[in-house]
Amino acid sequence: MEKEMKIKHPMREQEPRERKKNFNEVPFGYDEETAVAEAERCLQCKKEPCRQGCPVEVDIPAFIGLIKERKFSESIFKLKEKNNLPAICGRVCPQETQCEALCLRAKKGEPVGVGRLERFIADWELAHGVEIPPLPAPSGKRVAVVGSGPAGLTCAGDLARMGHDVTIFEAFHIPGGVLVYGIPEFRLPKEIVAREVDYIKRLGVKLEVNVVVGKTLTVDELFDEGFQAIFIGTGAGLPQFLGVPGENLLGVYSANEFLTRTNLMKAYLFPLYDTPIKVGKNVAVVGAGNVAMDSARTALRLGAENVYIVYRRSEKEMPARLEEIHHAEEEGIQFNLLTNPVRLFGGDNGWVKGMECLKMRLGDPDESGRRSPIPIEGSEFVFEVDTVVIAVGQTPNPLVPQTTSGLKTGRKGTIEADENGQTSRRGVWAGGDIVTGAATVINAMGAGKTAAKSIDQYLNSLA
Secondary structure, eight states: OOHHTSSSSOOOOOOOOOHHTOOSSBBOOHHHHHHHHHHOOOOOHHHOHHHHHHHTTOOHHHHHHHTTTTOOOHHHHTTTTOOOOOOHHHHHHGGGGGGGGGGGGGSSSOOOOOHHHHHHHHHHHHHHOOOOOOOOOOOEEEEEEOOSHHHHHHHHHHHHHOOOOEEEEEEESSSSSSHHTTTTTTTHHHHHHHHHHHHHHHOOOOEEEEOOTTTTTHHHHHHHOOOOOEEEEOOOOOOOOOOOOTTTTEEEEHHHHHHHHHHHOOGGGTTSOOOOOOOEEEEEEEOOOOHHHHHHHHHHHOOOEEEEESSSSSSGGOOHHHHHHHHHTTOOEEOOOEEEEEEEOOOSSSSSEEEEEEEEEEEEEOOTEEEEEEEEOOOOOEEEEEEEEEEOEOOOOHHHHHHSTTTTTTTTTOOOOOTOOBBBBTTTEEEEEEHHSSOOEEEHHHHHHHHHHHHHHHHOOOO
């Protein structure tokens, strides 16, 4: 029994040889008995160290304790006091480096499976009916939220629960931001996102899609329409490239385009949806973050025979979640580490057919704390590829900052904001990737929550 208590209860999932042929969600989640057993592993520590690692301030011991007592309705209510999107967080939040990293259980085994329990109780609620908490009387104050990604949804939901009149403006035809265009169906089903967005709408938040703020209307025009505060949560959707010859060849995608075509435009259902992606036989994905893993695993499901991760550092430096790397390895993704592309070349038809690379060695740590890759002279080699996906990061789209007067921006196009999300423009807040650059879903949610508190104080100060 003691040995069993040292590890998390396993979560059933699709077999690798089956799941790499479909876009169905990989893990199945806990059933009630397994969830209760995992909840019993929680020590209910007096100092509650896990709470210190949660960007959205969830009372982790409390909601887990209620699962242990089989008080599932009370558990989800406690969880959603702080987290408006628990079914999403339970799937994509990097708990292993946040709440679970501080769990006392981790000192002599594995931490409590906080993420797995969060997913369980959120899915339990979706299956049994979502209840809306009591809402306060309307404040009469209006707030515009630009972008319906994790930062915008969180900020909007919290402000609605404070009594404010909130409208989200979303550029795409479907709300969710990176949750719907950037994360594959097998990791975060679109139905889950849609149901979480529906909860935000049921809190009273209005949602307008196909509105490109900066084109359709501007921040200044939102103020003219009577909004008293504005939150900008437009994320980081502008892809970065390698800057090597051949990136303009056919068959070379940014990860942003590759995943958006697949996720939001349903390329994996071609010809039902006419947005095909030709992946060919051999696909190379450059990068080793979560986006790279998502792209590689997607390419495999689209029919590629060989999919390679090409990364200029070693396995230790890969920024992707360990779970995502593990799943990629199980599915047969091949890792070419300490390898850096220097040139792409194509055939007479203009389509990419090869990638020239250099082998690397690691030197001293760079400013990010990771050891710097150094080329090894004379180590050039070439391998055949039909498709290349560049997944080396994203920066903010400059549209909103460039069309909004009075906003200070950083060197990479981010909006400058203080610890509360307040920008240099009175009445304007910003949070998530538009401020920090590309980061995690849960950090964006934390920024949205922090900004909501500050916006509420500001609105209450108005006459």
